[in-house]
């Protein structure tokens with residue numbers, strides 16, 4: 053059995069590296085070396101456009117000829133070179149390279165370079181034959197600024213199989229940015245600052261020395277773990293603190309690191325254990341400690357979710373805030389039950405309203421809507437009897453189809469279909485409970501043909 057590789061990261065800044073070859077492979081290698089700060093000497097009779105650009109930018113030097121014995125240890129020998137080591141030494145400066153990359157396209161030349169490198173104890177990467185190299189480069193990617201992988205270098209070696217290494221590298225990077233790998237930066241937080249901040253909510257932060265973190269209001273979608281956006285998922289993976297409640301993809305909370313602080317502000321209808329004021333304060337306090345705070349919300353943060361209030365509170369206190377839209381239950385929960393909120397020939401518009409504040413709000417929302425508009429009511433179960441009666445009194449036909457879709461996109465999803473006239477009675481009989489979306493309109497009848505559409 054052959055010995056395993058020995059992975060190593062090199063600091064090449066200011067160190068001489070020789071690249072032999074002037075084609076695209078040599079250009080790719082050279083670009084990486086230059087980025088790492090190496091002093092690159094190219095040896096090749098011709099160079100491609102990318103290398104010519106690096107040359108004209110003064111990032112590399114070029115020895116414009118074939119490789120000659122001694123090129124790895126002697127610098128500045130000019131175009132003539134010399135076979136006689138004594139003469140070579142006189143022509144150049146003895147400065148062995150730390151590393152050589154050879155990619156000439158000619159196996160004989162590459163083999164010669166490798167053998168001279170071996171004799172001079174210089175690590176040699178051969179583009180043509182990884183198995184005959186003394187060193188080889190892994191597939192490398194660096195996380196982009198602003199992504200979950202920012203600051204990370206992913207390097208994958210696959211025993212000399214570059215395609216496999218590249219595929220695995222890309223998969224790791226995608227998983228990092230997609231948030232399925234819970235990798236985040238650990239920040240240092242000043243002790244005692246939370247207590248100080250608790251009594252300091254009134255004015256914008258005046259202390260420039262304080263670390264200011266960041267708040268992301270992330271729409272988690274209606275409940276399924278995979279209905280959050282890629283951006284939301286990545287922010288969740290990078291979070292130091294997650295402020296969550298009962299709605300949204302709670303299953304994702306089990307994927308975050310053990311040191312991530314998860315604060316459950318668990319709102320249930322009629323029972324708000326943590327007030328909105330306190331939630332706003334929590335966001336600002338933790339951000340002021342320099343933490344990355346994710347406010348994970350069900351559906352979309354700005355659809356009947358009080359996300360606007362949370363964003364305003366952050367802005368008013370000088371805390372950077374962003375919103376990540378989510379898949380709102382207003383559209384996605386009816387869809388899960390096989391009810392499109394619009395359908396050609398049946399309804400060309402829809403109205404979303406909260407039924408929480410009373411029937412007059414629903415009537416006001418529906419008043420200017422088209423007669424065929426679908427009515428989607430959130431928080432509509434507690435006051436369903438009152439709302440349905442008011443809609444009939446306001447002129448909606450008593451036999452208008454109604455769907456009550458509970459816990460959409462969860463394994464407990466259940467749909468009760470009824471009419472405006474019988475909605476209250478049927479809801480009690482079926483034991484319908486929040487969270488549920490109430491759909492009023494002819495589109496409900498499409499469910500008979502479509503059935504549940506939320507997949508497995």
Ligand SMILES: C[S@@+](CC[C@H](N)C(=O)[O-])C[C@H]1O[C@@H](n2cnc3c(N)ncnc32)[C@H](O)[C@@H]1O
Nearest residue numbers: 351352355357380381430431459460487488489
């Ligand atoms: C405070 S509102 C939040 C709405 C959220 N911002 C959104 O865009 O979906 C809560 C209401 O959304 C509805 N809701 C949210 N998720 C739901 C789900 N998975 N199934 C059924 N209804 C849901 C219910 O009407 C619930 O009472």
